[in-house]
Amino acid sequence: MRMKYLFILFVSLFSFFNNSFGRTIPEIIDIGIFSGETINKFNFTVTHGRYLVCNNKHEKLLEITPFSTITFERKGYQFNILRNDSVLFTEIDIKLQGAAFHNSFILNPSNRNLELRGYDGDLKVNVKNGSFSLVNSVPFESYVAGTVQWESGFNHHDIFYQVQAIIIRTYALRNLNRHSGEGFHLCDRVHCQAYYGKTTEASIISAVDRCRGEVVVDRNNHLLNTVYHANCGGETVNSEDLWSEALPYLRSNRDTYCTDMPGAHWKATIKADDLSNFLQQRFGYNPSENEWKGIKGFRQSSRRHHLDPGERIQLRHVREHFGLRSTYFSINADGEYLHLTGKGYGHGVGLCQEGAMRRARHGYTREEILKFYYWNASIIYLETEEAW
Ligand SMILES: [Zn+2]
Numbered sequence: 001m002r003m004k005y006l007f008i009l010f011v012s013l014f015s016f017f018n019n020s021f022g023r024t025i026p027e028i029i030d031i032g033i034f035s036g037e038t039i040n041k042f043n044f045t046v047t048h049g050r051y052l053v054c055n056n057k058h059e060k061l062l063e064i065t066p067f068s069t070i071t072f073e074r075k076g077y078q079f080n081i082l083r084n085d086s087v088l089f090t091e092i093d094i095k096l097q098g099a100a101f102h103n104s105f106i107l108n109p110s111n112r113n114l115e116l117r118g119y120d121g122d123l124k125v126n127v128k129n130g131s132f133s134l135v136n137s138v139p140f141e142s143y144v145a146g147t148v149q150w151e152s153g154f155n156h157h158d159i160f161y162q163v164q165a166i167i168i169r170t171y172a173l174r175n176l177n178r179h180s181g182e183g184f185h186l187c188d189r190v191h192c193q194a195y196y197g198k199t200t201e202a203s204i205i206s207a208v209d210r211c212r213g214e215v216v217v218d219r220n221n222h223l224l225n226t227v228y229h230a231n232c233g234g235e236t237v238n239s240e241d242l243w244s245e246a247l248p249y250l251r252s253n254r255d256t257y258c259t260d261m262p263g264a265h266w267k268a269t270i271k272a273d274d275l276s277n278f279l280q281q282r283f284g285y286n287p288s289e290n291e292w293k294g295i296k297g298f299r300q301s302s303r304r305h306h307l308d309p310g311e312r313i314q315l316r317h318v319r320e321h322f323g324l325r326s327t328y329f330s331i332n333a334d335g336e337y338l339h340l341t342g343k344g345y346g347h348g349v350g351l352c353q354e355g356a357m358r359r360a361r362h363g364y365t366r367e368e369i370l371k372f373y374y375w376n377a378s379i380i381y382l383e384t385e386e387a388w
């Protein structure tokens with residue numbers, strides 16, 4: 001018996017240390033930037049500090065100072081680094097390494113759909129699959145601040161920005177290995193979290209600084225899966241209704257704070273034929289006349305998960321196929337058209353951003369907001385792992 005208790009004690013201590021306090025925040029995080037884009041040419045311009053251009057043997061090839069630019073360009077099968085139109089190097093396995101106390105730069109790709117972006121930290125440049133592959137090695141808290149801006153925008157309450165920073169930080173730490181096979185921690189797209197460069201917004205930077213190192217954990221001190229969405233439409237969703245896993249802190253809640261916010265309501269019109277074709281082709285479902293009548297008058301006063309009474313068609317598939325803002329909608333038929341009246345914006349699991357924004361303005365604390373959207377969550381502080 002004693003051995004058994006010792007073993008249980010050992011296992012719980014191990015999981016306790018392994019999952020929270022034994023964990024630290026890396027000082028630097030590697031983000032794959034412009035991921036999913038084909039980059040054939042871009043300019044790198046120093047905006048602050050100075051940069052050493054180093055090869056993969058850590059040899060310094062060049063030093064660049066503020067407002068000087070070098071260009072990376074693909075010419076056929078050849079990849080060049082140029083300054084003032086003359087080729088400096090043709091070997092592309094390069095690190096642009098900041099050498100001053102604070103270093104930042106701007107990247108300006110020639111792709112028409114992309115605008116220039118500013119970054120802190122270092123840049124690794126490689127060639128992968130015939131175009132440039134870029135990794136920003138960025139101080140962790142600078143990544144958090146940039147992501148707060150891209151995931152939530154401007155002019156929000158300080159408490160909301162702190163809440164957003166805490167859940168972005170937690171999400172990043174929980175998913176650090178997501179892209180390990182590609183040579184970086186996280187990508188810069190919504191797949192991980194949107195990070196289209198650093199922020200220069202003072203209110204965001206100071207909010208991130210005020211909650212530096214703070215993360216949210218469950219009762220067992222495990223980092224939470226801090227998913228979030230723009231607006232829940234008045235009712236959040238259980239995790240298992242969207243994904244297969246039922247998490248005890250991702251439970252459905254009635255939210256009265258977001259129902260007058262910009263993302264609360266939406267309308268869409270689809271063709272009745274398009275819906276019936278979709279049901280038939282995707283699920284082999286041919287509704288009877290009576291069932292079709294039910295679908296044409298489909299109502300949700302509180303959230304439902306299926307479109308049909310037989311519970312074959314999950315609403316998330318309908319949302320996905322027709323590009324709808326949420327699964328929380330009702331239907332009115334009008335001849336060959338179906339008018340959809342919807343509530344909310346996003347998947348509805350976890351924190352509702354617009355509900356949290358309004359709660360912050362109404363004087364709720366960070367703990368109150370986080371505990372409302374993540375049941376029994378607590379905030380703890382993790383220290384940064386200093387680089388040696
Ligand atoms: Zn990703």
Ligand SMILES: [Zn+2]
Nearest residue numbers: 232258352355
């Ligand atoms: Zn909400």
